[in-house]
Amino acid sequence: MKKLSVALTILFLAVILDIGSTQAGSIFVTIGTGGITGVYYPTGGAIAKMVNKKNKEYGIRATVESTGGSVFNINAIMAGDMAFGIVQSDRQFQAMNGMAEWKAKGPQTELRAVFSIHPEAVTLVTASDAGIKTIRDLKVKRVNIGNPGSGQRQNAIDALTAVGIDYEKDIIAESIKASEAAGLLQDNRIDAFFYTVGHPSGSIKEVTSGARKVVIADIAGVDSLLEKYPYYTKTSIPIKLYPGADNKQDVITFGVKATLCTSSRIPDDIVYAITKEVFDNLEEFRTLHPAFSTLTKGSMLTGISAPFHPGAMKYFKEVGLK
Ligand code: GLU
Numbered sequence: 001m002k003k004l005s006v007a008l009t010i011l012f013l014a015v016i017l018d019i020g021s022t023q024a025g026s027i028f029v030t031i032g033t034g035g036i037t038g039v040y041y042p043t044g045g046a047i048a049k050m051v052n053k054k055n056k057e058y059g060i061r062a063t064v065e066s067t068g069g070s071v072f073n074i075n076a077i078m079a080g081d082m083a084f085g086i087v088q089s090d091r092q093f094q095a096m097n098g099m100a101e102w103k104a105k106g107p108q109t110e111l112r113a114v115f116s117i118h119p120e121a122v123t124l125v126t127a128s129d130a131g132i133k134t135i136r137d138l139k140v141k142r143v144n145i146g147n148p149g150s151g152q153r154q155n156a157i158d159a160l161t162a163v164g165i166d167y168e169k170d171i172i173a174e175s176i177k178a179s180e181a182a183g184l185l186q187d188n189r190i191d192a193f194f195y196t197v198g199h200p201s202g203s204i205k206e207v208t209s210g211a212r213k214v215v216i217a218d219i220a221g222v223d224s225l226l227e228k229y230p231y232y233t234k235t236s237i238p239i240k241l242y243p244g245a246d247n248k249q250d251v252i253t254f255g256v257k258a259t260l261c262t263s264s265r266i267p268d269d270i271v272y273a274i275t276k277e278v279f280d281n282l283e284e285f286r287t288l289h290p291a292f293s294t295l296t297k298g299s300m301l302t303g304i305s306a307p308f309h310p311g312a313m314k315y316f317k318e319v320g321l322k
């Protein structure tokens with residue numbers, strides 16, 4: 001009887017929470033990421049690697065899915081299609097407060113934070129031959145602002161609005177995935193694209209290594225934005241990460257943080273195990289991507305607006321971080 005009820009519970013959880021079970025007893029959890037040339041995809045891989053190493057202890061098998069980005073990930077977590085997702089801190093705030101894409105649906109009260117990860121910069125990549133030195137020069141240009149499921153789309157709209165550019169009228173706005181943008185810029189089908197991403201990223205390396213020369217342009221003059229929205233901070237992109245870029249100065253811009261999110265419906269044990277494995281082995285985790293080089297345990301508890309999941313909180317209390 002007990003066996004039957006355990007089996008039924010697992011089946012129930014598998015159906016409503018996208019956590020499946022194998023005969024060997026592993027629970028499968030999916031981590032939603034972004035395009036494969038971004039930083040979310042390898043980040044999901046790094047988290048999965050840490051927890052899968054302890055499969056015998058926890059019985060968890062984490063897998064990574066490439067997705068359209070933050071907004072897609074939040075909606076998939078809320079729908080129960082994915083257990084975890086990597087999400088921009090500003091999108092976490094908006095979903096919790098029923099803003100932007102969640103205005104009609106209202107606050108996503110079951111969204112939970114696990115921890116934050118690397119900083120992300122709103123990055124404006126432009127073709128040198130298009131003569132774009134700053135964001136203000138984007139008028140009448142062909143600009144990719146990002147697919148609707150992405151985090152960068154709203155960042156691009158916010159930045160353009162702050163400098164008086166109406167994305168619906170003043171530019172030729174494209175809505176394609178970041179993973180395709182580098183190729184389109186190299187093929188002269190767009191003049192510029194926005195990508196909110198950690199650095200270095202595969203996509204920016206790709207576009208700065210092509211035959212068409214590119215400049216990573218400043219996004220300056222957006223102080224009104226930083227005053228208006230609490231989740232945006234000033235940041236810069238070290239140009240030494242992209243030796244192929246035409247500009248040789250560090251890039252001035254603003255940014256957010258990548259965060260790991262889940263739902264309040266995901267069992268504490270699973271969230272606890274993931275949090276513990278990343279935090280207990282942070283030194284090793286940091287070596288898995290250069291964008292993680294500045295991570296500290298303390299910094300990974302900042303940039304959060306959803307409540308922490310109780311499984312994460314249990315770990316933070318145990319080690320005195322909360
Ligand atoms: N920040 C992007 C988004 O939310 C994804 C960046 C990445 O994949 O590294 O859509």
